[in-house]
Amino acid sequence: MELGVNRRLELLATGLTDNDLRRMVRRNELIAVRPGWYATRDADPQAVVAARNHGALSGPTALDKHGFWVPPGYDSVHIRSGKAALDLGKACCRPSGPPIPVHTILDQAPLALCAAIPCMTGDDWIAVADSFMHSAQLDVELLRAMLPRPTRVIDTLLTECDPCSQSGTETLVRIRLRRLGFEVVVQPRLIGVGFSDLLVGRLLIECDSELHHTSLENYRNDRRRDRRALAMGYSTMRLTYDDVLYGWDDTVADIEKTLADDRHRIAPAWDD
Structure with a gap:
């Protein structure tokens, strides 16, 4: 998904050079959000906030941007921060276990689902998981296999999920x-x-x-x-x-x- 915020390595992979990036910053075509991260002038504001906080959009925010149904009540920006942000003492949405490095500004849906566990009610999480499975044509076992950090809490919630649900x-x-x-x-x-x-x-x-x-x-x-x-x-x-x-x-x-x-x-x- 194009949110207008990218790591330097992502931009270099498109064929740009470091000289190009410096030139684009001077011309005000790119904004250096923080070392190694750049934003376009019309970048998604929530993505810019995530980059400035050393993190990626995750949890309910990321799931909403991926087009899945998210219940009301999760309007704040949910950010999963990597180790750098944790060392700075910044609060974040995060899955269980050690911090996962942030390589892109928007977490993929399986990681966002894991990160959403502390942020959402169980019923709301099940509703979003159903929406993901229905859209991606997955069953519960396939979804669990995709989750990077499954936990006992997630396993319990998955027993109530159903990919046949259409809303x-x-x-x-x-x-x-x-x-x-x-x-x-x-x-x-x-x-x-x-x-x-x-x-x-x-x-x-x-x-x-x-x-x-x-x-x-x-x-x-x-x-x-x-x-x-x-x-x-x-x-x-x-x-x-x-x-x-x-x-x-x-x-x-x-x-x-x-x-x-x-x-x-x-x-x-x-x-x-």
Whole structure:
């Protein structure tokens, strides 16, 4: 990802020379952020902050820049610092074990996930891990093999991950309901209806994203799906982003009331 902040060695690998770099600094085309690191005039401000603090963007910040879903509440700049910054006493996001050298301004997703463990809640970490796996078409075992610093905490969280999840809100609803003892099926495909987000007993749960917009065609298709599901004995509950992120207590109370008489019933088979 191009953030406009690079190590000297990265720039030299593109064919530039040290004379070129000095000339570009004199012409104000590059900024010497710190010894061995340069930024363009329009560089990402968070990347510049990371470089000045002897580190790389990591944790939730890096995961967001890679395009994965990150829940709200992680707006501060998360920086994983190398040994130089640790010697300077700078606080940082870091995975377990000895410091890992900083060679690029943006940590790759597996390292960022490890560094995010101290910074995120367990539920939020699972949601981001699901987003990564779904985007990269990985299963849980492949993700674990990619992590540079797996720990017992990470292993525990991975037991609740599911790469089939297609949104962060879907992940949060799934893990919360399973912890309450509900049997939750992810992405069930019902005959005549198609795929849904979650199935609990005879209740289909659809989870909207923060930027969910429904065209007239999608609106009509959703109502058609709901009608067909109802005719088959399923009801549908559509949850908004706010229902999951900010109003969960009320939302789960409504789900529990809806499932009160249906909690342990096994729904008919769905399509494969």
